[in-house]
Amino acid sequence: MTQPESVLLDVLGRHLSAVSARSVLTMGLARAHVDMQRPQPGDGRRLLHQIERGVRLYLADREAQDRCLRNVAHLLESHVEGQVEQQSRVSLPVNTEWDIVTVRSAGRSLCQQIGFSASFQVKVATAISELARNIVQYAGTGVIELATLATNPPGIEIVARDRGPGIPHLATVLSGEYRSRTGMGMGLRGTRNLVDQFEIKTAAGQGTEVVVRAFLT
Template identity: 35%
Template sequence: MFTANTARVIGRSVPVMEGAELDGARPDSDAAPDVASLLPMLRRIVFSRVGNEAAAEDLVQETLVKVLAAANRIEPGMLEPYAITTARHVIASMWRSQDTQRRNQHRVVGMDHVDAPDERLLKEEERAAVSAALEHLSEREQQTLLAHEVSGQDMRSLATELNTTAGAVAAQLNRTRARMRVEYLLALHDAEPPTDRCRPVLYAISGGDRRRQREVDAARHVLECELCAKLSEPLLERRPEGENEITIRIQHDADVVRARKSARELATRLDFSRTDLTLIATAVSEIARNIVRFAAKGQVYIELVDQPRPGIRIVARDSGPGIPDIDQALADGYSTYNGLGLGLPGARRLMDEFTLTSEINVGTTVTMTKWRTEG
């Protein structure tokens, strides 16, 4: 096969070949231009049979060389058919050799596992991250974790050793693992949290502790802090969302539709009436649109609640500019974009409970609940 380099050389040298020292070629002045004029036709023939452009160009060049070499043997006027036939043969022989190669492929596969060049580096990085993470734990935590995970010591014997109960050891191990995951991610990204709030928030997310997450207002912090947003993703992936909750990121128009569909789906499980389902979906649509319009980025969290009654709660958070005058925003007909001014007040009318908190340059949180009416 020819490289692109050869291709260029031949393509350019053909038209000016008078007296060129091509082996076997007569210094015939019109044979060479003839061959060059075959190029477009050959390209067409070969390209139509071979999809890969680079391979096709190689074949065209190979054909040209064969035709050139034979140019002095070909009767005048027969150059074109000769070239076509040659091209076909060249293509056929390429296919044949590909077939052979494919047939024999499995025989030349090496069974030894060869380390990819980056594999060792990745392992190295991982080891460094793990040990960095371990250093952040207290000595007692380290020992307990290693005894359980590495040496395989069971909870009960650990508990007697530490003079406590197996449950306490398990809880402690869970907390340690949660912190370990966070520290590991921090070390892997080579990052130091920008604020004091980051670590507690990440620990709470990593541990999957709902109450603690609410205490430190984890959801809002994740919206504001870029590092925590990035790190919380793998932490959240670990723990699949429960059946009765879902979080939807809101950024584009299409997310609004996604949010209201998810809300409807979740609400269907609680046997809301069809009308209520529509009301809920409409309210979610309105507040999700507000996020896209005003904040550009945010999330809608939907959960089913059963205290004090079965219902659905929607929390929409954004990290937008905030609402300067909440009373005005909740008044009918007030609109800052060309809307009907029914977004927030409308959503409030559709739901049973509705609270809005907003802080300038921090963001807005809308919490709304619809209770299922009995019977």
């Protein structure tokens, strides 16, 4: 159980029996599809709604219900939404070429939400597009993870991970001497040119992981 979860349970436990409190929380998390390890924007609101259903069910007195919910709301605001502010990480599947468009749009929206500049949005979306295309073309299937970095200046981290064949002759690909029919060399080098940090791990038959970070300048 994560720390915010136990704090929530604690607050619910002050108004409900231990068993009811646990049940309200567990059901709430499941119904709201909230993972406290990886809080997402909007989680707090959805979780509160689900917890409200539980509390109204288990607590008879209307005033007691409201008191309990006020406490829960306050807690969610500081704990869950506060954490989102610091780090929200989303993991998106990349299986088809449509996913390339979906994933890069998600990256753009994420940057938009945080208030990153339009030029930064395009830069990030383009890098995501390159990495996602590499997954689709060479590994077939994989994931792209997007996370905001609460650094100074703030930034965004993109992780592209697949269990594909790996990239043979990585050094040649990155040096620009290699030209694939599909243009992978250009994609990886272009991505490296776009971002501030670029790390790549690849092993034959085991897959590839590319981690890039871009910071708002």
